Amino acid sequence: MQAIDQVIKTEKKKVDQKIIDKIDRLRQKSDFTLNSILDSMEYSLSAGGKRIRPIITVKVAEMFKGNLKAAYDLGLALEFIHSYSLIHDDLPAMDDDNYRRGQLSNHKVFGEGMAVLTGDALLTFAFRQLASLNLEPTKIVKIIKLVADKAGFLGMVGGQSLDIRYEDQKIDLDTLMKIHQFKTGALFKAAVLGGAYCASIDQEQEEALDNYAEKLGLLFQITDDILDKTGNYDKMGKPIGSDEELNKSTYVSILGLAKAREKAVKTADKARKALKIFKEAEFLTSLINYILNRDS
Amino acid sequence: MQAIDQVIKTEKKKVDQKIIDKIDRLRQKSDFTLNSILDSMEYSLSAGGKRIRPIITVKVAEMFKGNLKAAYDLGLALEFIHSYSLIHDDLPAMDDDNYRRGQLSNHKVFGEGMAVLTGDALLTFAFRQLASLNLEPTKIVKIIKLVADKAGFLGMVGGQSLDIRYEDQKIDLDTLMKIHQFKTGALFKAAVLGGAYCASIDQEQEEALDNYAEKLGLLFQITDDILDKTGNYDKMGKPIGSDEELNKSTYVSILGLAKAREKAVKTADKARKALKIFKEAEFLTSLINYILNRDS
Numbered sequence: 170m171q172a173i174d175q176v177i178k179t180e181k182k183k184v185d186q187k188i189i190d191k192i193d194r195l196r197q198k199s200d201f202t203l204n205s206i207l208d209s210m211e212y213s214l215s216a217g218g219k220r221i222r223p224i225i226t227v228k229v230a231e232m233f234k235g236n237l238k239a240a241y242d243l244g245l246a247l248e249f250i251h252s253y254s255l256i257h258d259d260l261p262a263m264d265d266d267n268y269r270r271g272q273l274s275n276h277k278v279f280g281e282g283m284a285v286l287t288g289d290a291l292l293t294f295a296f297r298q299l300a301s302l303n304l305e306p307t308k309i310v311k312i313i314k315l316v317a318d319k320a321g322f323l324g325m326v327g328g329q330s331l332d333i334r335y336e337d338q339k340i341d342l343d344t345l346m347k348i349h350q351f352k353t354g355a356l357f358k359a360a361v362l363g364g365a366y367c368a369s370i371d372q373e374q375e376e377a378l379d380n381y382a383e384k385l386g387l388l389f390q391i392t393d394d395i396l397d398k399t400g401n402y403d404k405m406g407k408p409i410g411s412d413e414e415l416n417k418s419t420y421v422s423i424l425g426l427a428k429a430r431e432k433a434v435k436t437a438d439k440a441r442k443a444l445k446i447f448k449e450a451e452f453l454t455s456l457i458n459y460i461l462n463r464d465s
Numbered sequence: 466m467q468a469i470d471q472v473i474k475t476e477k478k479k480v481d482q483k484i485i486d487k488i489d490r491l492r493q494k495s496d497f498t499l500n501s502i503l504d505s506m507e508y509s510l511s512a513g514g515k516r517i518r519p520i521i522t523v524k525v526a527e528m529f530k531g532n533l534k535a536a537y538d539l540g541l542a543l544e545f546i547h548s549y550s551l552i553h554d555d556l557p558a559m560d561d562d563n564y565r566r567g568q569l570s571n572h573k574v575f576g577e578g579m580a581v582l583t584g585d586a587l588l589t590f591a592f593r594q595l596a597s598l599n600l601e602p603t604k605i606v607k608i609i610k611l612v613a614d615k616a617g618f619l620g621m622v623g624g625q626s627l628d629i630r631y632e633d634q635k636i637d638l639d640t641l642m643k644i645h646q647f648k649t650g651a652l653f654k655a656a657v658l659g660g661a662y663c664a665s666i667d668q669e670q671e672e673a674l675d676n677y678a679e680k681l682g683l684l685f686q687i688t689d690d691i692l693d694k695t696g697n698y699d700k701m702g703k704p705i706g707s708d709e710e711l712n713k714s715t716y717v718s719i720l721g722l723a724k725a726r727e728k729a730v731k732t733a734d735k736a737r738k739a740l741k742i743f744k745e746a747e748f749l750t751s752l753i754n755y756i757l758n759r760d761s
Contacts, residue, residue, distance in 0.1 A: 199619055202643070206618050206626035257585060260558075262577030281558030282629050285581065289553060290618035290626075292585065296592045297613035306602035313609065317593035322502050322586035323495055330502035330582050347498070 173455035177224060184220040187245055195294075209279040209287040210294075213252050216270045221389075222247040222356060226364040228452045229378070235368025239302045243312060243363050246295040250320050251356060253291035256284050258329065292320075304367065312366050319359035328352025332417075340418045346387065353393075354386030361385070377446050381453065384440035388460050391433045394419035398426060400464065437461045469751035473520055480516040483541055491590075505575040505583040506590075509548050512566045517685075518543040518652060522660035524748045525674070531664025535598045539608060539659050542591040546616050547652060549587035552580050554625065588616075600663065608662050615655035624648025628713075636714045642683065649689075650682030657681070673742050677749065680736035684756050687729045690715035694722060696760065733757045 192211045199207060223244025230240030259266040259274040260281060267277055276284035299313050318324055328351025335344065361382035365375065398421045420429040440457045444450040467475075488507045495503060519540025526536030555562040555570040556577060563573055572580035595609050614620055624647025631640065657678035661671065694717045716725040736753045740746040 195618075199623070202627055202630065203618060203623050205630050206623060210618070253585075257581050260578075260581060262556075262558075262572075262581055276558075280629070282556075283626065285553050285556060285558055286622050286626050286629070289549075289584070289588065290622045292588055293613050293617035293622060296609060297617060300606050300609040300613060306606045310596050310602045310605050313592060313596040317589050317596060321589035321593060322491075322499060322506070326582050326586045326589060327495070327499050327502060330579065330586075331498055333576070333578050333582070334498065334501050 173452070173459050176228075176452065176455075177219075177221075177459070180224045180227060181220045184223045184241070184244065184248065185215070187241055188214050188248065191245060205279070205283065206287060206290055209275060209283050210291060212278060213256050213269075213275045213287065214249070214291070216272055218248075218252070218270060220244075220248060222251055222360040225357070225360040225456070226367075228456075229361055229364030230367040232447075232449065232452065233365055233368030233370055233374075235364070235366075236304060237367075239304045240364050240367040242298060242302055243367060244360070246298040246316065247356060247360055247363070249291045249295040249298065250316070250325075253288040253295075254320075254325060254329070256288040256291070260284060263329075263333075295320075308366060312363055315362055315366065316359050319355040324351055324355030324359075325353075328355065335418070337416055338418075340423075342420075342423055345418055345420065345423060349387060349390040350383065353390045354383050357386035357389065358382040373446060377443050381440055381443035384436050384443060385457065385460065388433060388436045388440060388457065391420045391429060391436060392460055392463055394421045395426065395429055395433065396463070396465070397421070433461055469748070469755050472524075472748065472751075473515075473517075473755070476520040476523060477516045480519045480537070480540065480544065481511070483537055484510050484544065487541060501575070501579065502582060502586055505571060505579050506586055508574060509552050509565075509571045509583065510545070510587070512548075512568055514544075514548070514566060516540075516544060518547055518656040521653070521656040521752070522663075524752075525657055525660030526663040528743075528745065528748065529661055529664030529666055529670075531660070531662075532600060533663075535600045536660050536663040538594060538598055539663060540656070542594040542612065543652060543656055543659070545587045545591040545594065546612070546621075549584040549591075550616075550621060550625070552584040552587070556580060559625075559629075591616075604662060608659055611658055611662065612655050615651040620647055620651030620655075621649075624651065631714070633712055634714075636719075638716075638719050641714055641716065641719060645683060645686040646679065649686045650679050653682035653685065654678040669742060673739050677736055677739035680732050680739060681753065681756065684729060684732045684736060684753065687716045687725060687732060688756055688759055690717045691722065691725055691729065692760070693717070729757055 192207065192214065196207055223241065226244035226247065227237060227240045230237055255269060256275045258264050259269055260276055266274055268274060274284075275287060279287065295316070296313065299316060300309060302309050302312065304312070320326065322330070328348050331348045331351060335348070358379060361378050362375065365378055370378070397419065420432060424432060437457045441454060444453055488503065488510065492503055519537065522540035522543065523533060523536045526533055551565060552571045554560050555565055556572055562570055564570060571583060575583065591612070592609065595612060596605060598605050598608065600608070616622065618626070624644050627644045627647060631644070654675060657674050658671065661674055666674070693715065716728060720728060733753045737750060740749055
């Protein structure tokens with residue numbers, strides 16, 4: 170297999186192009202008066218980003234010889250959800266971030282009201298997209314349940330609500346892990362399991378993937394916290410140290426940098442172990458190291 | 466048939482109870498840390514409201530001898546969507562309303578950040594609810610497409626974006642009608658057609674219902690504008706004249722009160738005509754008069 174950097178770069182290009190195509194088709198369907206919300210949706214969707222969730226979905230579907238067209242479309246829906254959550258998260262009422270991926274946050278360009286609506290539109294459209302997946306209806310319904318669970322109040326949104334609940338409070342490691350399991354881990358699970366649902370897997374495989382996704386999400390969050398402390402603005406596209414400024418508990422603030430790094434390595438080990446039952450899991454294995462060693 | 470007031474009262478009670486039951490079940494599924502977002506969801510969901518959308522869904526399903534359990538669940542999902550849109554609409558970044566249905570707006574009680582998340586959670590949960598409808602998967606997928614279209618940027622959210630686009634501008638009647646077709650009409654269509662999809666209807670019936678729903682949504686909006694001018698605080702549960710204060714174009718501001726009333730009567734006629742092909746449409750017919758003559 171190619172080096173993972175190359176695979177991710179190639180897949181990211183494909184996902185970027187599919188997002189552009191999708192917006193073009195939406196423009197054709199709508200009339201000019203809706204240009205303002207479409208412009209705002211496009212602004213945030215095409216703002217770059219790693220596209221890690223759709224890439225995972227596609228690669229998992231590929232691993233189980235599933236329907237790749239459906240996997241790309243599902244991946245796009247997850248990217249819409251990820252994008253909406255960032256728009257709402259950046260609002261003054263939430264994290265109050267002026268920059269995202271090196272450019273102004275959505276509300277700094279389109280205004281707060283439009284930013285709220287743009288997030289709502291992206292979330293709603295994600296489900297429209299899922300309902301059109303090129304799969305039998307039983308599988309579509311299964312995937313919509315998965316995504317709604319992982320994105321909703323028992324998943325991503327619930328995690329964000331915990332962020333608010335524990336604002337300005339010192340929290341312990343268990344609570345932090347729980348918040349992140351909801352906030353980041355849940356959507357990673359949707360990406361991994363959703364990709365698998367574009368194929369057919371058995372119970373044992375599903376459990377292993379669920380376990381892998383949980384560890385991968387955790388690893389992603391720990392490395393995120395480390396990068397917020399040690400990263401570089403040009404690579405990250407956002408100010409460094411913003412967690413500290415917001416007085417947020419992070420793996421680094423609770424454990425210190427050295428122990429946070431140690432926890433990342435251990436979490437990577439656990440993710441690797443979860444893959445043991447699979448004969449071929451080259452991409453998923455490489456992805457662990459890729460996230461462990463990322464610098465942006 | 467009973468007088469429509471009685472039918473609506475009875476159905477509203479059922480819907481209210483089903484919403485309470487639903488929230489109870491959600492609490493059982495989640496853990497205490499999620500109480501804050503559940504409290505906020507419950508606050509807005511149980512704030513009363515006419516429940517007109519779920520009642521329509523159920524009554525249309527009944528008219529075509531469809532699956533009533535599915536119709537109630539679908540109606541609840543529409544109520545979640547309606548409720549989320551009100552929460553986001555009341556935010557300072559949007560209409561900045563402190564009161565809704567005689568009680569403080571969600572963000573005045575739970576804070577703006579939580580209000581944003583509560584809306585997100587309700588919208589996401591609406592699709593979770595739709596995916597669990599007691600119907601065959603093909604119908605579920607059809608209903609999810611319908612609801613996502615009508616609630617999304619080509620429907621309700623698109624209409625709200627037009628509100629922002631035309632803010633502080635004088636607009637003509639056609640533009641106002643277009644905004645409302647998106648903003649209010651679309652979700653009424655989802656309620657009517659969704660109810661019909663819980664049964665089986667042919668193309669001609671679908672077109673007639675689509676036409677009826679459009680006129681009903683328009684009628685609802687015109688009477689809303691009239692009530693904002695002439696209504697009474699105690700019955701409305703919100704300040705009268707808020708449209709004027711926000712400098713919003715309404716049917717009353719564009720046409721004047723007398724012509725707006727005339728337009729309401731004509732729209733009611735058109736809605737009645739749309740029902741002509743049906744032998745039995747007693748509820749839908751009475752509903753037109755009910756909305757035309759409402760005082761809250």
